[in-house]
Amino acid sequence: xTSTRRGLLIVNTGDGKGKSSSAFGVMLRAVARDWRVAVIxxxxxxxxxxxxxxxxxxxxxxxxxxxxxxxxxxEDMEATIVAARDAWDRARGMILSGDYDLIILDxxxxxxxxxxIAVDEVxxxxxxxxxxxxxxxxxxxxxxxxxxxxxTVTEMRKVKHAxxxxxxxxxxLDY
Amino acid sequence: xTSTRRGLLIVNTGDGKGKSSSAFGVMLRAVARDWRVAVIxxxxxxxxxxxxxxxxxxxxxxxxxxxxxxxxxxEDMEATIVAARDAWDRARGMILSGDYDLIILDxxxxxxxxxxIAVDEVxxxxxxxxxxxxxxxxxxxxxxxxxxxxxTVTEMRKVKHAxxxxxxxxxxLDY
Numbered sequence: 001x002t003s004t005r006r007g008l009l010i011v012n013t014g015d016g017k018g019k020s021s022s023a024f025g026v027m028l029r030a031v032a033r034d035w036r037v038a039v040i041x042x043x044x045x046x047x048x049x050x051x052x053x054x055x056x057x058x059x060x061x062x063x064x065x066x067x068x069x070x071x072x073x074x075e076d077m078e079a080t081i082v083a084a085r086d087a088w089d090r091a092r093g094m095i096l097s098g099d100y101d102l103i104i105l106d107x108x109x110x111x112x113x114x115x116x117i118a119v120d121e122v123x124x125x126x127x128x129x130x131x132x133x134x135x136x137x138x139x140x141x142x143x144x145x146x147x148x149x150x151x152t153v154t155e156m157r158k159v160k161h162a163x164x165x166x167x168x169x170x171x172x173l174d175y
Numbered sequence: 176x177t178s179t180r181r182g183l184l185i186v187n188t189g190d191g192k193g194k195s196s197s198a199f200g201v202m203l204r205a206v207a208r209d210w211r212v213a214v215i216x217x218x219x220x221x222x223x224x225x226x227x228x229x230x231x232x233x234x235x236x237x238x239x240x241x242x243x244x245x246x247x248x249x250e251d252m253e254a255t256i257v258a259a260r261d262a263w264d265r266a267r268g269m270i271l272s273g274d275y276d277l278i279i280l281d282x283x284x285x286x287x288x289x290x291x292i293a294v295d296e297v298x299x300x301x302x303x304x305x306x307x308x309x310x311x312x313x314x315x316x317x318x319x320x321x322x323x324x325x326x327t328v329t330e331m332r333k334v335k336h337a338x339x340x341x342x343x344x345x346x347x348l349d350y
Contacts, residue, residue, distance in 0.1 A: 008348060009339055012193060016329035017185075021200030022193035025227070026348060028203060029196070029312065032226030033347035051207030052200070055234075101347065134348060153334035154191035162183055162326035171199060172208035172276065173183060173309060 007101075007134040008151040009126055013109065013142035016156035023104045030134075031059045035101035038062040040091040042084060042139075045106040051175065062100075064090055078131045083113045084111040090121075097126050098130035109139030112146070180275075183326040184301060184310040188284065188317035189331045191331035198311045199227050205309075206234045210276035213237040215266040217259060217314075218282040226350065237275075239265055259286035263297075273305035284314030287321070294318045 012019040012028070023039075030037050039056060041049055044065050053063050066087020088111065094101055111117045123145055126135060137146065147153050169175060178234060185201070189195040205212050216224055219240050228238050241262020263286065269325065270278055286292045298320055301310060322328050344350060 008342070010192075010348075011334075013334075014332070016331075017327060018187060018193055018197035018331065021204070022197040022295070022331075023198035024203055025193070025196030025198070028199055028230050029226045029350070030347050032230045035347050050193050051204045052286065055203050055207045059230075132301050141225065147334065150335070151337035152192060153336075154193050155332040155334050156191075157189070157196075157330040159186075159188075159322065159328035159330050160325070161328075167183070167326065170183065172205050172210050173185075175206070 006131045009149060010134070010136045010137065011142050011147060011150040011153045012138045012156060013140060013147070013153065014155035014157050015140055016158040017161065018156045019138040019140075020049075020052075020106055022154075022156075023106060023138050024056070025057060026136060027061060029132065030102045031061065033094070036099060037104070038094050038100045038104045039104045040064045040066055040087055040094070040108070041106045042066055042087050042111055044083075048154050049106070049175065052170075062094075064094075066090065075139060081116045084116045087111075088117045089107055092125045095125055095129050095133060095135065098133060101132060102134045102136070104136045105138070107139045109142050109146075112143050115139050118140075119145055122146065123149060128146065181306045185309070185311045186317050186322060186328040186342055187311065187313045187331060188315060188323040188328065189330035190315055190320070191247050191333040192336065193331045194313040194315075195224075195281055197329075197331075198281060198313050199231070200309060201235060202231060202277065202279060203234075205277045206236065210308045211274060212277045212279070213269050213275045214279045215239045215241055215262055215283070216281045217241055217262050217286055219258075224281070224350065226347075237269075239269075241260065241265060251322070255332060256291045258292045262286075263292045267300050270300055270304045270308060270310065273308060276307060277311070280312045280313070282314045283312050284317045284321075287318050288316050293319055297321065298324060328331070
């Protein structure tokens with residue numbers, strides 16, 4: 001029987017909306033409970049996440065901006081890969097430190113999918129984390145080995161999306 | 176072509192986690208943009224949502240606790256139905272007032288499924304809302320007519336869930 005005391009590994013994946021938003025909702029709940037919370041943002045862009053980041057920092061969350069822009073915007077792939085690996089190095093240190101009750105690895109599936117970070121390294125860190133540390137991983141195409149290790153996995157499935165109707169991403173709703 | 180100015184109707188449905196959490200993540204983003212935000216909570220319970228509510232109120236969100244406990248806990252169905260209808264009456268007033276940029280109808284699908292609130296009445300209010308008002312509806316089994324009207328619909332699909340492994344709901348993560 002699984003212990004009810006250990007921290008959970010939660011994965012939000014799929015092609016639909018809400019993978020990161022849901023993680024930030026969990027973040028809010030954790031802050032309300034006085035948990036120590038950190039977010040590592042693996043995909044950086046100028047506009048995305050700035051609102052969430054400002055609010056999170058105001059609420060006492062430690063927020064690390066890693067990564068180096070959307071990969072399909074990158075002109076210097078080497079720098080992008082180095083940035084992603086650097087974000088992972090920081091995430092690993094924070095996870096293993098035991099200093100946090102909840103760590104959100106936002107959009108961390110992508111560098112794993114692109115093999116910039118070895119999935120075995122991620123699994124090893126997740127398996128050896130201190131028992132109180134809850135981890136949320138978001139992003140499309142979560143690696144099957146991570147899904148296998150996870151306690152709770154939700155696929156956010158797109159039923160329909162305003163973007164498909166020609167509606168642009170909205171400040172305040174989407175970023 | 177759809178106007179890019181009107182408020183969106185967003186539905187988070189399905190049997191997986193993250194329907195409400197995602198809405199609260201969107202709430203956080205909207206607050207960061209200085210939007211006027213309200214949450215109407217259609218299912219009330221002693222422990223659920225209290226953390227989110229406290230944080231939301233602290234952030235300036237108007238939060239209405241409607242409903243009357245989980246329906247499968249209800250001993251007085253008549254009171255439960257009256258409470259759900261009362262929550263809807265308040266939601267309708269807030270939606271039509273135009274006083275809010277974002278209104279979250281949390282777990283509002285259930286009273287519609289149980290026919291305590293007529294789906295035609297909900298559709299009518301959503302269709303006649305002021306154009307700047309964004310609405311998020313969460314809950315399982317969203318009515319097909321509401322899905323049809325919505326701009327963005329995500330099905331949160333359970334891939335696996337810690338509860339299935341005998342792990343209880345967790346303070347700080349689940350409530």
